[in-house]
Amino acid sequence: MSLGFQLRAKQGQVFRLGQVVSVLQMSAAELDAHLEDAARENPMLILRRRPMTASGATDVLEMAAVAEAGSLYDHVSRALAGLIAEGGLMERIITALMEELEPSGWLGRATDEIAEGLGIPARLVDAALRVVQTRVEPAGLFARNLEDCLRLQLEDQNALDDDMALVLASLSTLEIKGIAGLVAATGLDEETVQDCLARIRCLDPKPGNAFCNDPTLAREPDVRITPQGDGWEIEFLSALQRDIQIVQMPRHGQTAETREALAKARAMKQALEMRQSALRQVVRVLVDRQGAFFRLGAAAIEPLTMSEIAQATGFHLSTVSRVLNGLLIEGPNGIVAGRTLFGGTASARTMVSKPHVQAKIRALLAKEDPKKPLSDRRMTALLQADGIAVSRRVVSSYRQEIGISAAAKRRRQA
Numbered sequence: 001m002s003l004g005f006q007l008r009a010k011q012g013q014v015f016r017l018g019q020v021v022s023v024l025q026m027s028a029a030e031l032d033a034h035l036e037d038a039a040r041e042n043p044m045l046i047l048r049r050r051p052m053t054a055s056g057a058t059d060v061l062e063m064a065a066v067a068e069a070g071s072l073y074d075h076v077s078r079a080l081a082g083l084i085a086e087g088g089l090m091e092r093i094i095t096a097l098m099e100e101l102e103p104s105g106w107l108g109r110a111t112d113e114i115a116e117g118l119g120i121p122a123r124l125v126d127a128a129l130r131v132v133q134t135r136v137e138p139a140g141l142f143a144r145n146l147e148d149c150l151r152l153q154l155e156d157q158n159a160l161d162d163d164m165a166l167v168l169a170s171l172s173t174l175e176i177k178g179i180a181g182l183v184a185a186t187g188l189d190e191e192t193v194q195d196c197l198a199r200i201r202c203l204d205p206k207p208g209n210a211f212c213n214d215p216t217l218a219r220e221p222d223v224r225i226t227p228q229g230d231g232w233e234i235e236f237l238s239a240l241q242r243d244i245q246i247v248q249m250p251r252h253g254q255t256a257e258t259r260e261a262l263a264k265a266r267a268m269k270q271a272l273e274m275r276q277s278a279l280r281q282v283v284r285v286l287v288d289r290q291g292a293f294f295r296l297g298a299a300a301i302e303p304l305t306m307s308e309i310a311q312a313t314g315f316h317l318s319t320v321s322r323v324l325n326g327l328l329i330e331g332p333n334g335i336v337a338g339r340t341l342f343g344g345t346a347s348a349r350t351m352v353s354k355p356h357v358q359a360k361i362r363a364l365l366a367k368e369d370p371k372k373p374l375s376d377r378r379m380t381a382l383l384q385a386d387g388i389a390v391s392r393r394v395v396s397s398y399r400q401e402i403g404i405s406a407a408a409k410r411r412r413q414a
Helices: 003-024 028-041 057-068 072-079 088-099 111-118 122-135 146-156 162-169 172-186 190-200 256-289 291-296 306-313 317-323 354-366 376-385 392-401 407-413
Strands: 045-049 223-228 231-236 242-246 328-331 334-337
Touching: 003 028, 003 256, 028 045, 028 256, 045 256, 072 088, 088 111, 088 122, 111 122, 146 162, 146 190, 162 172, 162 190, 172 190, 231 256, 231 291, 242 256, 256 291, 256 306, 256 317, 256 328, 291 328, 306 317, 354 376, 354 392, 376 392
Parallel strands: 223 328
Antiparallel strands: 045 242, 223 231, 328 334
């Protein structure tokens, strides 16, 4: 065997190992993008879409949209990472502001209330908020209210002149008294008011809606399990993930370029098959070991380590860890991240389905005192006490989706 052949064989082994490690580290969405890029670059590689598991075109579109979008919380966390890294009071204030961020992109509480909770003067929170508002995009995030949201966007566009400021300040008059009332309130002529309104209509009153509210609750799970006797039926749900086919080509017609492309295609196919095999084996062992959790809830979780999964499957510990990266499993009691099923405590928080959370919110609001309506924060606490681990941002979003006003507005209407 020649030295050159041995060297090429060794290089091929290293390349295939690198492909396997890279593919194992990817989430389902990242893998889809990686495979599509590889297929565009490699003519020997053909992607075959697996049959869709969603119930209809709407579900598929929603799943695709979620896969492409990041969460609002993650987006602002990245944008404000530099300020948060300063630590101290700035970190405390920004963290508090982020906690109050609604799915719409507005703040859920007034700055004086946030300041009171932090035990600091409101002027410090207001000053930090102004810095935050100039650091994040799109403009309008962290607005106090509608007027503030529109003002931030107009400032960003250098379109906030004196006339526009007058219209903004009196905008609530429009709903009650119409254009004539707005003209009277501002003292401007009707044409100027109409021009300002035309500019305002091009703005986004809820810039946060462009982001997912909560990725764990919003996106489709990767695996769904249903009880089957004493065991479980396991369904792997990724409707976007692909299988690979390799172009068949006679050996005598191959060039050096096609041979290299074929080698890369085979390495990719092998890496994908190993990933799928690892995923199935790890999930089956995990579901088998934590069956009580999926049937009875977090209180029944069993002590478990990734090392035990690695020993049971024969995979390296790092492979088990990579397979569990971002994995969501849906069982009879909701959706849970695979990584939370380790450690042997009740900290594995069950993420129940969206319709179930919305039904719980309706039930809570049906029993509320009209004179003391439940705030989103109070509903979050009640849901969490009932074993439903959702954030206040999710509760606020779901309340809006089912057509229920905020607590302050429900109190006025009572």
